[in-house]
Amino acid sequence: MKRTPALAIYAVGAFLFLHLPLLILSIFSFNSSRFTVWQGFSLRWYAAAIKDTQLTESAVNSLIIATVATLVSTVLGTLCAYGLWKRTSRPLAGSLYLSLVTPEIVTGISLLAFYQWIFRFLRVQLGMHTVILAHISFSIAYVVIVVIARLRTVDATLEEAALDLGANEWQAFRYVTLPAILPGVVAAALLAFTVSFDDYVITSLVAGVDSETLPMVIYAIARRGVNPVVNAISALIVIGFGSLVVISERLRSA
Amino acid sequence: MECVLELRGVSKHYPSHHAVNGVSLNLARGEFFSLLGPSGCGKTTTLRLVAGFEEPTHGEIRLNGSSIQHLKPYQRNVSTVFQNYALFPHLTVRDNVEFGLRRRAGNHIGDRVRDVIDLVQLAGKESRRPAQLSGGERQRVALARSLVLEPDVLLLDEPLSALDPNLRKQVRAELKAIQRRVGITFLFVTHDQEEALSLSDRLGVMNKGHLEQIGTPEEIYLQPSTRFVASFLGAVNWIGDVGVRPEAMRIAREPSRNGHRSRPATIVHSTFLGNCVHVDTRLSDGEPAVVEISRLGEAFAPGEAVHLWWEPADELRFE
Amino acid sequence: MNRLRAWFLAPTWTVVITLFLAPLAIILGYSFLTRGVYGGITSPWTLESYQRLVDPIYLAILWRSFWVAGASTALCLLLGFPLALFISRAGRHKNFYLGLVMLPFWTSFLVRTYAWMFLLRDTGLLNTLLQKLGVIHSPLPLLYNDGAVILGLVYGYLPFTVLPLYATLERLDRTLLEAAADLGAKPWAALARVTIPLSAPGIRAGAILVFIPCLGAYLTPDLLGGGKSVMIGNLIQNQFTTARDWPFGSAVSLVLMAIVMVLLFAIARGEGESLL
Numbered sequence: 001m002k003r004t005p006a007l008a009i010y011a012v013g014a015f016l017f018l019h020l021p022l023l024i025l026s027i028f029s030f031n032s033s034r035f036t037v038w039q040g041f042s043l044r045w046y047a048a049a050i051k052d053t054q055l056t057e058s059a060v061n062s063l064i065i066a067t068v069a070t071l072v073s074t075v076l077g078t079l080c081a082y083g084l085w086k087r088t089s090r091p092l093a094g095s096l097y098l099s100l101v102t103p104e105i106v107t108g109i110s111l112l113a114f115y116q117w118i119f120r121f122l123r124v125q126l127g128m129h130t131v132i133l134a135h136i137s138f139s140i141a142y143v144v145i146v147v148i149a150r151l152r153t154v155d156a157t158l159e160e161a162a163l164d165l166g167a168n169e170w171q172a173f174r175y176v177t178l179p180a181i182l183p184g185v186v187a188a189a190l191l192a193f194t195v196s197f198d199d200y201v202i203t204s205l206v207a208g209v210d211s212e213t214l215p216m217v218i219y220a221i222a223r224r225g226v227n228p229v230v231n232a233i234s235a236l237i238v239i240g241f242g243s244l245v246v247i248s249e250r251l252r253s254a
Numbered sequence: 255m256e257c258v259l260e261l262r263g264v265s266k267h268y269p270s271h272h273a274v275n276g277v278s279l280n281l282a283r284g285e286f287f288s289l290l291g292p293s294g295c296g297k298t299t300t301l302r303l304v305a306g307f308e309e310p311t312h313g314e315i316r317l318n319g320s321s322i323q324h325l326k327p328y329q330r331n332v333s334t335v336f337q338n339y340a341l342f343p344h345l346t347v348r349d350n351v352e353f354g355l356r357r358r359a360g361n362h363i364g365d366r367v368r369d370v371i372d373l374v375q376l377a378g379k380e381s382r383r384p385a386q387l388s389g390g391e392r393q394r395v396a397l398a399r400s401l402v403l404e405p406d407v408l409l410l411d412e413p414l415s416a417l418d419p420n421l422r423k424q425v426r427a428e429l430k431a432i433q434r435r436v437g438i439t440f441l442f443v444t445h446d447q448e449e450a451l452s453l454s455d456r457l458g459v460m461n462k463g464h465l466e467q468i469g470t471p472e473e474i475y476l477q478p479s480t481r482f483v484a485s486f487l488g489a490v491n492w493i494g495d496v497g498v499r500p501e502a503m504r505i506a507r508e509p510s511r512n513g514h515r516s517r518p519a520t521i522v523h524s525t526f527l528g529n530c531v532h533v534d535t536r537l538s539d540g541e542p543a544v545v546e547i548s549r550l551g552e553a554f555a556p557g558e559a560v561h562l563w564w565e566p567a568d569e570l571r572f573e
Numbered sequence: 574m575n576r577l578r579a580w581f582l583a584p585t586w587t588v589v590i591t592l593f594l595a596p597l598a599i600i601l602g603y604s605f606l607t608r609g610v611y612g613g614i615t616s617p618w619t620l621e622s623y624q625r626l627v628d629p630i631y632l633a634i635l636w637r638s639f640w641v642a643g644a645s646t647a648l649c650l651l652l653g654f655p656l657a658l659f660i661s662r663a664g665r666h667k668n669f670y671l672g673l674v675m676l677p678f679w680t681s682f683l684v685r686t687y688a689w690m691f692l693l694r695d696t697g698l699l700n701t702l703l704q705k706l707g708v709i710h711s712p713l714p715l716l717y718n719d720g721a722v723i724l725g726l727v728y729g730y731l732p733f734t735v736l737p738l739y740a741t742l743e744r745l746d747r748t749l750l751e752a753a754a755d756l757g758a759k760p761w762a763a764l765a766r767v768t769i770p771l772s773a774p775g776i777r778a779g780a781i782l783v784f785i786p787c788l789g790a791y792l793t794p795d796l797l798g799g800g801k802s803v804m805i806g807n808l809i810q811n812q813f814t815t816a817r818d819w820p821f822g823s824a825v826s827l828v829l830m831a832i833v834m835v836l837l838f839a840i841a842r843g844e845g846e847s848l849l
Contacts, residue, residue: 011659011670014652018677018731021688024698028691036691036701076584083581092582095589101833102593103789105806106826109813110596113823117599137592140585169577191679198681201791205813215683222687222796226694234684245679249672307751327754340752344770353766354756399756 022238029231045232052229054217062214065128065203066196069135074189076136077143078181082173084144085151096141107138108205115206126208134206135199139192146191150184151177183251190248194241257319258283258439259304259332259407264313264323265463266299273299275463276313281407281441286433288442290450291460292486297443300460301409304441305334317406333400334409338416339392341384347371347395348380354403370402373432389417390425397429401436410442414449426453447487451475459483477570484570491543493517495571500546502568505533505554506561514563519543521558535562597830604823614819622824631808631825638804641719641794642787645726649783650776652727653734657775658768660735661742671739678732686796689725690716693797717799725793730786734779741775742768781840785833805829 032042049055084093099107111134115126154177162172178185200215207216214233221227259281266274274296281287289297302308304315306327315323322330333354341350351370355363371377374394384392393413400408413429414422430453433440444450450457451471458468459482467479478484481497490497510516519535522542526549533545533554543562554560604622609615625631660670677685692698693715700712715721745768753763769776791806800807805825812822 007655007659007662010655014656014731015670015673017652017728018674021692021728022677022680022685025684025688025691028698036696036698076588079581080585083578087578089582092586092589095594096585098834099589099593101785101837103786103791103806103829103833105789105791105809106600106830107593107596109809109822109826110600111592112813113599113603113819114592114596133592137588140588144585173577194679194681198683200683205810215681218683218687219792219796222683222690226687226691226697230687231691234681234687237684238680241680242676245676246672249675305751305755307754326759327751328757328759332755334752334755336748336752338746338748340746340748342749342752342767342771344773353753353758403756 022234025231026235026238029228029235031228034228045228046236049229049232049236054212055214055229055233058212058214058217061128061211062197065131065135065211065213066193068132069139069196070189070193072132073136073139073143073192074185077140077188077192078147078185080140081144081147081151082177084148086156096144099138100141100145104138104199104201108134108202111137111202112205126206126211128208128211130206130208131203131211131213134202135196138199138202139196142191142195143188146188147181147184150181150187154180187248187251190244190251194244198241256283257281258317259441260314260316261300261304262314262316264300264303264310264315266296266303266308267311272463274303274310277460277463277465278313279458279465279468281439283439284437286430286440286442286453286455288444288450288454288457289460290444290447290457290486293445295460296463297445297460298411301334301411301441301443304407305332305409306330331403331405332407332409333403333405334411335393335396335400335413337411337413339384339396339413341392341395341399343384346381346383347376347387350384350395351399351402353399366402370398373401373435374398390421393417393425394428397432401432401438405438407439407441410440412444413442414444414446422449429453451487459486461486479572481572484572489544490570491545492541493537493543497570497572498564498568499570500532500544502564503543503545504563505535505545505547505552506563509561510563513566515566515569516561516563517543519560519562521554521556521560523556524554535560537562600823600826603820604827606820608818608820622820623828625821626824626828634803634805634808637719637802638788638806641722641726641802641804642784642790645723645730645787646780646784648723648727649731649734650738650779653731653738653779654772654776657735657738657742660739661745667743671736674732674735682729683792685729686725686793689721689728689797693721693724716797717801719798719802721797722790722794722802722804725797726783726787726790729793730783733782733786737778737782738772738775741772745771777840781836785836788832789829 028036028038029045030041030043031038032044033039080092080096083089111130115130119125158180159172159176162176163169167175198215200213200219203213204216204219207213214237218230218233221230257280261277261279264274264277265272277296277300279287289300291297299308303310303323306322306325306329310323313323314321317330317332342353345353348367348371351367352363355366368377371380374397376391376394376398379387379391384395387395393416396413414425417425426449442450442453451474454471456468456470457474459466459474461480461482467474467483469477474483475487478487481490484490484497489500491500491503505521506516509518518538522534522536525532525534529549530546531549531551533547535543535545537543545562603614605618605620606614607617607619607621626635656674660667660674663670690697694700695712695714695716697716699715700709703709704712749767749771750763753767754760758766788804789806790804791810794802794804794807795810798804803811806829809822809825809829812818812825816822
């Protein structure tokens with residue numbers, strides 16, 4: 001059957017709809033004017049972004065939070081996926097699934113309420129640690145899903161062969177299954193990193209004064225209106241995330 | 255003889271290969287015609303050209319005297335029974351059968367659907383979904399769905415290959431009976447020589463995109479025009495340029511007399527096949543030859559020196 | 574194996590219980606308590622928070638949320654179906670096109686929402702462009718209304734419909750379309766009677782995957798609706814921050830969760846399979 005040209009034309013339109021807004025935003029981040037009229041190429045907004053201590057400090061915070069949350073959730077999530085692989089646990093799988101579809105605002109306020117309740121007994125305050133715990137909690141489900149998808153492509157008899165040849169269970173996991181799913185694990189980690197780095201709704205509810213993240217700063221500026229410095233930061237995020245995703249997709253199909 | 259479908263020098267060329275090359279044939283109304291050949295010989299492509307799923311690179315396809323090769327599948331009054339049946343899984347048996355009828359709204363839809371469902375013996379199963387049917391029943395739905403449209407030619411693409419072997423013979427007989435009753439022209443594609451020989455009024459043997467021979471089953475089997483046709487329909491022993499079918503040969507302990515041809519050979523091995531025995535032999539020039547003999551006949555021991563006999567009339571000769 | 578498996582599951586169980594299930598339980602408890610004078614939580618136990626939900630003000634917000642989420646979902650399906658159809662027929666370029674659909678999805682939701690503020694505001698690109706071209710003389714109010722919120726949600730969640738639709742269309746047996754044409758169905762008829770009915774699972778999955786996050790959306794209505802287009806998410810956030818009515822905020826959250834779960838069960842029955 002021949003491809004309908006009308007469908008192809010529509011697809012071009014749809015792809016423009018998906019990509020043009022970010023492309024235009026990125027282009028205008030190089031505009032020397034602060035208004036939406038092109039006046040010439042300039043890096044002034046990038047320079048301004050780097051000089052802005054609030055932006056750089058929050059970016060560092062975001063990087064620390066995303067890195068720690070990613071490491072922890074990737075390790076725990078991978079072990080969990082492996083545990084669920086051969087025999088699923090409906091309560092655990094169901095809870096993870098539920099956490100994935102729970103609206104962020106509900107996750108955020110329930111964590112806030114939980115932390116406030118805990119603080120009655122412990123002398124702790126909201127801060128970087130509460131943000132990191134929250135991020136671990138919501139990114140674990142993403143890791144489990146990606147790793148399980150990869151595990152489903154692994155031949156379970158390989159591990160039985162390893163056991164048969166004298167490996168113990170840990171060795172079978174460590175030397176047979178883990179190498180086979182490693183690309184999936186790395187992809188899961190990159191995914192966890194992006195969702196953690198990008199989160200605003202949950203973070204803003206459980207962050208303390210010392211733990212303002214980049215999305216929180218961007219959000220605060222955006223609520224006041226459009227700002228060319230944010231355009232520059234946005235362009236950087238788009239490029240950074242874009243390359244992470246491309247790497248992740250490469251690994252997933254590897 | 256009224257010609258319903260005519261192919262004139264039809265070719266289908268792909269960048270990588272020529273699937274169909276200059277095929278010409280005529281189908282008479284009411285005829286059961288088979289296209290027989292090994293997989294990849296172009297028989298299914300020929301069928302798809304007639305159905306309209308592919309457009310020929312060269313040549314003309316005429317239905318009732320008018321060219322149809324540029325018409326879309328839904329504009330041609332031919333209908334296909336697909337190899338996997340392609341039943342709509344979301345529709346019931348009745349809805350599947352009515353699918354095409356509704357396109358050409360008319361009266362008596364209900365009657366025609368009921369008649370055809372009776373014809374294929376699916377009465378009582380009208381509200382089932384394809385998934386709830388057996389393989390044979392699905393095949394009959396596919397048949398009914400096409401028959402109800404009363405196409406000029408019904409195209410069948412290996413419709414029996416998805417059935418298990420026990421069922422195949424029974425369905426084969428039903429298919430032939432249905433064709434006789436409705437009188438619709440069948441163009442049947444298969445790689446199974448037994449199917450083609452037993453069902454067809456005439457058949458065409460295809461090889462590498464070419465139509466090698468057209469004829470009645472007897473003509474094709476007894477007077478094959480090419481070595482390919484001879485060896486594709488049944489086994490052939492090649493003795494020089496001459497072919498002899500295993501069942502046309504006999505084994506004797508002495509050379510031939512009174513007009514028989516014969517060759518010396520050595521017995522290699524005998525295989526008991528129930529209704530007959532296949533004896534593998536080796537001719538004096540080292541070529542193998544198989545002889546089919548009655549199981550009640552003489553027994554031969556491996557290594558025994560014998561003579562193979564046949565009648566000159568049973569020789570298959572080619573230019 | 575079982576001992577090892579238990580050790581592998583234990584850490585995640587701990588995280589899920591303490592940081593997901595326990596917080597939900599606390600919200601559940603709070604929703605039956607009373608708001609304190611200074612915004613805290615006090616006894617007695619009461620159903621008052623739930624009763625307040627039938628107040629017309631809140632019903633209106635609930636209704637608006639359903640309306641906005643429903644419209645966004647419908648638009649996503651309408652826009653996503655032809656795109657998925659195109660990709661499923663794109664031969665060996667399928668993966669490239671799929672990547673093209675997914676790429677913006679993984680580039681910061683916040684930034685993508687912000688991009689529309691940049692385009693839609695009074696001095697944004699669209700208004701500037703239209704004024705330069707002389708089409709309009711004063712800026713159109715493109716931002717801060719329901720339309721902008723729906724646009725932002727459609728833009729954000731379109732990939733969520735394309736993926737499941739693609740998955741079902743990809744699995745669709747092409748001979749069924751040939752059979753439809755063979756039986757006399759023109760392309761549009763084949764689309765309506767074969768392709769669309771057979772992609773029902775993808776349509777269902779896509780609809781749920783978009784409707785759920787849209788219903789609970791907070792960021793998009795806040796930024797693109799500018800506080801004028803309040804949805805359930807904003808109501809919840811408001812109860813926990815400005816209004817400091819935690820019991821009511823908890824009750825609203827649980828109602829939202831209940832709706833989400835009902836929808837999920839509805840689709841799980843249809844699908845018989847979940848992601849995990």
